[in-house]
Amino acid sequence: MNIKKLLGYQVLDSRGRPTVAVTITLSDGSLHTARVPSGASTGAHEARELRDAGTTKAESFYAGKSVYSAVENINSKIAPKLLGHSLNLAAIDGLLVEVDPTPGHQVIGANATLATSLAVAKAAAHASGKSLVRYFQPEGALLLPMPMVNILSGGAHANRSLDIQDVLVVPHAASNFAEALSWIVAIRERAASDGKAHGVTHLVADEGGLGLSFPTTDDACEFVLSQIEELGLSGKVSLALDIASTQFFADHKYSLTTSGQVYSPDQFVEEILDLVTTYPISSIEDPFAEDDWASWSAFAASAPAHLQILGDDLFTTNLHRLERGIAEKSANAILIKANQNGLLTSTHRVLDHAHANNFATVVSARSGETEDSWLADIATSWRAQQIKVGSTHGSERTAKWNRLLELEATEETEFARPFKAL
Incomplete structure (x- = not known):
């Protein structure tokens, strides 16, 4: 089973602020979606959450907090690398590092990489016939x-x-x-x-x-x-x-x-x-x-x-x-x-x-x-x-x-x- 389609788009978090979602369509036709959180009290050394403030994509309705740049990075830079790829989470996370090798994913955004990584994990769990918890721990209490x-x-x-x-x-x-x-x-x-x-x-x-x-x-x-x-x-x-x-x-x-x-x-x-x-x-x-x-x-x-x-x-x-x-x-x-x-x-x-x-x-x-x-x-x-x-x-x-x-x-x-x- 492999990735047939990968789509990034903007959704809202619990504070009503934009965040990133990724939906993966597999070759069996199933869809797997992951949405990422965002913090208010953030440390200076966190991976970079990419938002649109100061760019031409910033829209007044979201006061620069929109994530259209991160979404575009998913659809234009990440998706082409992953289409047809088998569901190996470690290998795909490695590809994401190749797309953006900077510390903290400063170029494409950690919100873009994490949403992709999570969606892949959910899809891989489905492909293995397991829940996400049993994908990471197949056996035992x-x-x-x-x-x-x-x-x-x-x-x-x-x-x-x-x-x-x-x-x-x-x-x-x-x-x-x-x-x-x-x-x-x-x-x-x-x-x-x-x-x-x-x-x-x-x-x-x-x-x-x-x-x-x-x-x-x-x-x-x-x-x-x-x-x-x-x-x-x-x-x-x-x-x-x-x-x-x-x-x-x-x-x-x-x-x-x-x-x-x-x-x-x-x-x-x-x-x-x-x-x-x-x-x-x-x-x-x-x-x-x-x-x-x-x-x-x-x-x-x-x-x-x-x-x-x-x-x-x-x-x-x-x-x-x-x-x-x-x-x-x-x-x-x-x-x-x-x-x-x-x-x-x-x-x-x-x-x-x-x-x-x-x-x-x-x-x-x-x-x-x-x-x-x-x-x-x-x-x-x-x-x-x-x-x-x-x-x-x-x-x-x-x-x-x-x-x-x-x-x-x-x-x-x-x-x-x-x-x-x-």
Whole structure:
């Protein structure tokens, strides 16, 4: 079975912004479509997402955010190379690198390469008579990942209602995925209700979290912990924080807008250490800026042994940055986002290298998601142990949760519990 037709076109993500889709028609007449996500809080070292701002293709209706250039690259540069090609994902990803060998796919766009790579994977799974999850893991029990889920959102996702990006929960004591998700739903719904009862207006953030305003991170943590306690889940559900500190790092200082406090890097290391020793926090993401390597290493040397120190902007699913982080002992976990990388095979390579070096891995969605559920399949088949999709509201989020519920109901599975020591 081979590729008869490959077509790129523009669709919308969950924020109503353009993104790239690719549909592959195979020689058996079947169609296979993949849509790629896009981020709002993006690291400087991510693969390049090609948009039309500053080009003749930019249209006023999308304020330069259209992706017609990336689509044209798919149809004029990628498709001719792939027509008639057999469905070997590694070989096709290699061809995409030949089309654009620049770092980060700067010429044709990482949104163009990833959409193609994903569509090929879906088509290859069909050709082999398997689901996507079983294409990557043909046999054996599937490892369903532990969910890490937004309750409160701020930063770039919620008009800076909080200085940090997210306060999340981890149902670390749940015995299966369905139970884990039910606990999270209860916490999120109670938080929304409690906010209304206190007369607090809120917005629903890009990823479905609640945009409740709190003057400090401590206040936000205490609010979520109160919801956990009222539900009788204390000791069973821990907190996770996404600091996204690159967003408020400038002139070698960390400047918090809501609280008005300004910290030197050394002072901010102490501030974060105080935070993680005060509250039941199992994971902290991007506590320091993406190029403040010294603060990352200083914090990691003093942090509690149980703490997951998770690099997103620090690593951007980039093998070379991960290797530096391993060498400098900057963190012990990496967020895996396929669109930071641009190809499925090289994204998988980064994840495997992390596992080989005893790093935890968290497969993650983006703020601009689509209704596709492929993220759940790769997180499971790649045995990532953790998944971060956003909250429990919005069909672009529930599509991933529902796929994991489906896998638990229909496949042989086990449930990852990476925080057993808590």
